[in-house]
Every structure is written in C-alpha cells, then in structure tokens.
Amino acid sequence: MPTTSDLDSLLPGRVVTDPDIRAGYAVDAFPQARAIAPGEFTVVRARDRQDVVTTLRYAARHGIPVVPQGGRSSTTGSACAAPGAVVLSTERMSSMQIDPVERVAVVGPGVVNRDLKAAAAEHGLAYPPDPASSAMCTIGGNIATNAGGLCCVKYGVTADYVRGLEVVLPGGEVMRTGRRTAKGVAGYDLTGLFVGSEGTLGVVTEAVLRLVPAGDPPLTVLAVFPTLEATMAGVAALRDERHTPSLVELLDGASVDAVQAYGDYGFPLGAGGVLLVQSDRPGHAAQDVKEYAVSLTAAGATEVAVAEDRTEADLLLEGRRVLNPALRAKGDRFIEDVCVPLSRLGDLVLAVHEIAGLRGLEATCGGHAGDGNLHPCFFYDRTDPASVAAAEGAFDDLVRAAWALGGTLTGEHGIGQQKRPWLAEELGEPEVGRQRAIKAVFDPLGIMNPGRGIA
Ligand SMILES: Cc1cc2nc3c(=O)[nH]c(=O)nc-3n(C[C@H](O)[C@H](O)[C@H](O)COP(=O)(O)OP(=O)(O)OC[C@H]3O[C@@H](n4cnc5c(N)ncnc54)[C@H](O)[C@@H]3O)c2cc1C
Structure with a gap:
C-alpha cells in the first residue's frame, strides 16, 4: 500500500493528508456502499494531466489499484474507495473552452455538468446530457458512465456528444482518441470504447464535446x-x-x-x-x-x-x-435502473409491484418513461436480515423480469459493484471473454478500478 508520504513527495499538495477530509472520498451515492476507514486508502486530488500521469506511473510501478473519482454521485459503488487503493479525484481539473463556431467544448473531467450547460448557454448553445444529478456530477464521471438523464428521449445520451478524449492509461502513457471535427472515421472508435467504461481502462483528462443550438425554454x-x-x-x-x-x-x-x-x-x-x-x-x-x-x-x-x-x-x-430526496426520506432502498422496450413499460411497472407484493416490500416506480428506462425502488429495513434478504431477492427478480421483457439490467447507471453478479449472465461468457481481452490491452496489470464493471 502506498504511504501518503511517498506520493506526497511526488505530488506535493495533491495528496489529502487529513483523515477527516479523506473520509469524504470513501463512498459515492450507492445506498448500499460500505465506507472503508480513511487509513485504508490514499486520495490524490489531481490538478492537471501531469498529476494523473505521475499517479498512474507510481501505481503501475507498485501494482496499486486506482479508483478514478469525479463527483461521487454514482449510484452503483463504481467510485467507492477500495482497500489499499489510490482514489484519484479529477474534480479539480475544471478547465473549459467553448468554440461557438465549431460548436464544441474542450473541457477538463472535473467540470460539473450544470456548469458546462450554463457556459454553453452564454453562446446560445446547449450541452444536452442532463442527469438528474447535474448539479453535482462531473463530465469525467458522465463519460465513464455514459450518463443519460431526463432529455435523452429527444437528445440521446453522453456518448452522442463525445467526439474525442485525452486519456491517461495505467503506467502513465497519454493517449488521444477520436477527433475535434464534425466527421472522422479513421480507425476503430476507441472514444466509444472509453465512454461507459466506468474508469476501468484509464483516466479521462480532457474531452472534446459536441454542442447544439439551444432550444427554447421548455x-x-x-x-x-x-x-x-x-x-x-x-x-x-x-x-x-x-x-x-x-x-x-x-x-x-x-x-x-x-x-x-x-x-x-x-x-x-x-x-x-x-x-x-x-x-x-x-x-x-x-x-x-x-x-x-x-x-x-x-x-x-x-x-x-x-x-x-x-x-x-x-x-x-x-x-x-x-x-x-422524497424517496431517500422514505427509507432504505435498493435502486434499479432497468430499461425495456417502450411497448413493455407497463409490464415492467406491473412486475415491480407484483414482485414487491410477493416479497412483502413497498416499491415505487418512476423515471425516464420516454426511453423505457425506469428506476424502481424496493424499500427495506437494514436492521432486519429477513427484510434485507427480501429486498435482495426482489432486485434479482426484477433484473430477470426486465430480461424476460427484452430489456437490460442497466440503462444509464452502469454496473459498478452493485450489478456485477448479473453482468456475465446478461452478456454471455463469450462476450465477457472478449471484453476482458480488451481490458487487458489497456490495463494488463488489472489495476484500474478493479471489482467494478467488467474489471
Ligand atoms: C440524485 C441522483 C440522480 C441521478 N440521476 C441520474 C440520471 O438522471 N441519469 C444518469 O445517467 N445518472 C444519474 N445519476 C447517477 C450519476 O450521477 C451518474 O452516473 C454520473 O455520471 C456520475 O458522475 P460523477 O462525476 O459523480 O462520477 P463518480 O460517481 O465520481 O464516478 C462514476 C464513475 O466514473 C468514473 N470516473 C469518474 N471520473 C473519471 C475520470 N476522469 N476518468 C475515468 N473515469 C472516471 C469512476 O471511476 C466511476 O466508475 C444520479 C445520481 C444521483 C445521486
């Protein structure tokens, strides 16, 4: 495990030495997240690409796991600190340039989604991806989760707006993907590969994003x-x-x-x-x-x-x-993120309440109806093992119901820690094998965000 002083000498002022502040980086918004003690992980708050390069070089040399972190709003545990890991926060990398003629924004990963929207609006432009967490999530996290949101029904998801990336790979090599131009088909689409990869391939240090003319106030x-x-x-x-x-x-x-x-x-x-x-x-x-x-x-x-x-x-x-906030106030809950064909949406809502009834739980069902992507919640009592087991069973039942309706277990939140038990079943073993082979090309040591997503 890295000692704080090792990294501090390489990255003076970037390593969080105060354990109380470090504790704030332990978990994301996954309701079932387990916070590990602040002594069990290190936090680096990168200010620029070189800080990321230095951290990833150090981590590779010592075989230390790295957890990239943005706004910590993930609902799946994908950004939680792991024992012995370096949490590499990119929240302070918040440079932003807007080119209104090309209609692109070149931004650091720490730019908050809502701030980019506001900056684009000053030029009569819009950056449409709008997770409900817009005020707290960062573009780096949005890219790593391929975030959706409320307006996807008309405008699509984050992937539809990412033209190119700068990524630091494990070991410290800086890689560029994609393009800045409106078109470009040279080679495989490695930008698309990084979008939605949940921090398991490398650390995004810059993004070229497409902007569109702003609509009217809705x-x-x-x-x-x-x-x-x-x-x-x-x-x-x-x-x-x-x-x-x-x-x-x-x-x-x-x-x-x-x-x-x-x-x-x-x-x-x-x-x-x-x-x-x-x-x-x-x-x-x-x-x-x-x-x-x-x-x-x-x-x-x-x-x-x-x-x-x-x-x-x-x-x-x-x-x-x-x-x-209303659902949070209601009590402990498991949050789903299933997505089904629109014609089966009613069947999905019925399934949620049927499963809840059979398991003796309360449930709610709401979300992005225009995309067939809902966030059903099963409420339970965390102090009662039978209630916990019932909620876990309900989560599994609903994933299977979504599959039976022709859907997927995750529309926009990603796999993280939460949905790993179901990933291989959804993808199938041959596909898992191909995805792991791709992962090994970029991260042969397996140190990028292990235990999350496919990693
Ligand atoms: C109230 C609430 C509402 C939400 N609504 C929506 C919604 O409508 N739609 C939706 O899609 N999601 C929603 N989310 C989930 C969450 O906000 C998104 O997944 C968001 O994209 C996470 O961004 P973040 O900056 O908080 O990333 P984090 O939570 O910090 O990290 C998420 C993932 O990104 C990786 N990551 C972060 N930064 C980088 C980087 N620079 N390079 C590589 N990997 C990186 C992390 O390792 C992790 O795997 C909601 C969450 C909450 C709490």
Whole structure:
C-alpha cells in the first residue's frame, strides 16, 4: 500500500493528508456502499494531466489499484474507495473552452455538468446530457458512465456528444482518441470504447464535446391518469407526435404518494400514474404542449395542466425534481435502473409491484418513461436480515423480469459493484471473454478500478 508520504513527495499538495477530509472520498451515492476507514486508502486530488500521469506511473510501478473519482454521485459503488487503493479525484481539473463556431467544448473531467450547460448557454448553445444529478456530477464521471438523464428521449445520451478524449492509461502513457471535427472515421472508435467504461481502462483528462443550438425554454404538461393502463396509453400516444417531446417522465401512484408525503406538490393522492412532458422546440413549444395535452387527454388523463410560461413550467416539474430526496426520506432502498422496450413499460411497472407484493416490500416506480428506462425502488429495513434478504431477492427478480421483457439490467447507471453478479449472465461468457481481452490491452496489470464493471 502506498504511504501518503511517498506520493506526497511526488505530488506535493495533491495528496489529502487529513483523515477527516479523506473520509469524504470513501463512498459515492450507492445506498448500499460500505465506507472503508480513511487509513485504508490514499486520495490524490489531481490538478492537471501531469498529476494523473505521475499517479498512474507510481501505481503501475507498485501494482496499486486506482479508483478514478469525479463527483461521487454514482449510484452503483463504481467510485467507492477500495482497500489499499489510490482514489484519484479529477474534480479539480475544471478547465473549459467553448468554440461557438465549431460548436464544441474542450473541457477538463472535473467540470460539473450544470456548469458546462450554463457556459454553453452564454453562446446560445446547449450541452444536452442532463442527469438528474447535474448539479453535482462531473463530465469525467458522465463519460465513464455514459450518463443519460431526463432529455435523452429527444437528445440521446453522453456518448452522442463525445467526439474525442485525452486519456491517461495505467503506467502513465497519454493517449488521444477520436477527433475535434464534425466527421472522422479513421480507425476503430476507441472514444466509444472509453465512454461507459466506468474508469476501468484509464483516466479521462480532457474531452472534446459536441454542442447544439439551444432550444427554447421548455414548457411542461402534467397529466394525471386514474390507472397504470391509461398512463401507458399516454406514453404510447406521445410516440405518434411528429415533434418528439424533450422530456417524458413517469411517476407511478406510489411515487406520487411519496412525493406528496415529502411536501405538497399539488399531485392528487391515489393516482394510477402521472406523466410530465416537455417541449423546447424553438418557436413552437407552446403549440407542442397544447397538442401533447390533447393526446394525453384522449389517452385517458383525467387532469391535465399546461404551463403558459417558464415559471409555471418549472413549478409543474418541481414534483419530479424532488423525487430523489422524497424517496431517500422514505427509507432504505435498493435502486434499479432497468430499461425495456417502450411497448413493455407497463409490464415492467406491473412486475415491480407484483414482485414487491410477493416479497412483502413497498416499491415505487418512476423515471425516464420516454426511453423505457425506469428506476424502481424496493424499500427495506437494514436492521432486519429477513427484510434485507427480501429486498435482495426482489432486485434479482426484477433484473430477470426486465430480461424476460427484452430489456437490460442497466440503462444509464452502469454496473459498478452493485450489478456485477448479473453482468456475465446478461452478456454471455463469450462476450465477457472478449471484453476482458480488451481490458487487458489497456490495463494488463488489472489495476484500474478493479471489482467494478467488467474489471
Ligand atoms: C440524485 C441522483 C440522480 C441521478 N440521476 C441520474 C440520471 O438522471 N441519469 C444518469 O445517467 N445518472 C444519474 N445519476 C447517477 C450519476 O450521477 C451518474 O452516473 C454520473 O455520471 C456520475 O458522475 P460523477 O462525476 O459523480 O462520477 P463518480 O460517481 O465520481 O464516478 C462514476 C464513475 O466514473 C468514473 N470516473 C469518474 N471520473 C473519471 C475520470 N476522469 N476518468 C475515468 N473515469 C472516471 C469512476 O471511476 C466511476 O466508475 C444520479 C445520481 C444521483 C445521486
């Protein structure tokens, strides 16, 4: 294990010597994360590429595991400190340059997602990927998890915006992938390989990101449905729209109840489901939301509220924004991230509640309905072993239900530590073999984020 003083002499001022501060780097937002003692790991806060090179050279020389870390908002334990590891935080690498003519941003990995959005907006541009954690997650973490979010239904995920990367490989070699230009097909797409690789191949030290012209400030429709079936008819009706909504979010009845228990956000109790739908189409947002409202009413919505302006639009979305804190306040939970074909979304919600009923647990089901990607939660009592076992069983049941519906166990959060037991079953052994072979090309010593994802 590296001693703090070894690394401190190589990287003066970068190594966190205060154990209380170091303890803050022990875990990410994985609810089942186990914090190891601050004496069991080292933290380097890199300020530039050379700091990353020096750390990775040192780690390779001594065979020490490295855990890259950004904003620590991962829900899967992918950024938790590991015993004997160097936690390499890139949160301070926050340089940012915007080229409005090329419509690209060249950014350090520590730039916070929301800050990049704000900087792009000053040029009339947008960086669309918008995880609900936008205020706390970094571009490095977004790239490593291929983060999605609320507007993927129209704009796609992080991978759709990454043109090129600078990555420091284990051992300290600096590698560039991809391009800055709008097009480019020279060689294999190694940029795509690094996007979503969960810090298991190398450390991202710079990214060239595509920007797009900003849409209009979004307007919102909130539709309340009496049954789950009618809610799903609402989701299906939106697929017939010629102008794709920029957001289609679902809260099932149990999620609505949890939000209302947290504060009065104007949702009726006992609803079958609520859909929040937005348009940001330049010059046409008001027209779109009115049309969405007509379609949602025809599909069976019993209450429909349409925002006339940005302030009202924000108010209508407020209940969705507080979903995460509302669910956290409800108690300990296992968070899923399953994604199924849109036509099977209703079956997925039914499966969540059927599994919860059979296992004697409470469940909620909400998320990115427009993509078929939901975050069902199973609530349990961590002090009761039977309840823990029931929740673990429910998690497994739902992964299998998602597979049976033609889906995947993770739409956007990644594998991390949380979903490793299911990865080989989803991919199949031959695919696991190929992926491990790729991993070995970049990380022959196996020191990059071991025990997470495929690593
Ligand atoms: C309230 C809440 C809401 C969320 N909503 C969404 C959502 O809507 N959509 C979504 O996709 N996710 C969501 N997430 C999950 C999380 O925010 C994302 O996975 C995010 O991309 C993680 O970014 P981070 O900077 O916090 O990375 P971290 O959590 O620090 O790390 C995540 C992964 O990235 C790796 N990593 C970090 N920096 C680097 C680097 N420079 N080079 C290489 N690897 C690196 C880590 O090793 C780890 O594997 C949510 C989380 C919370 C807590």
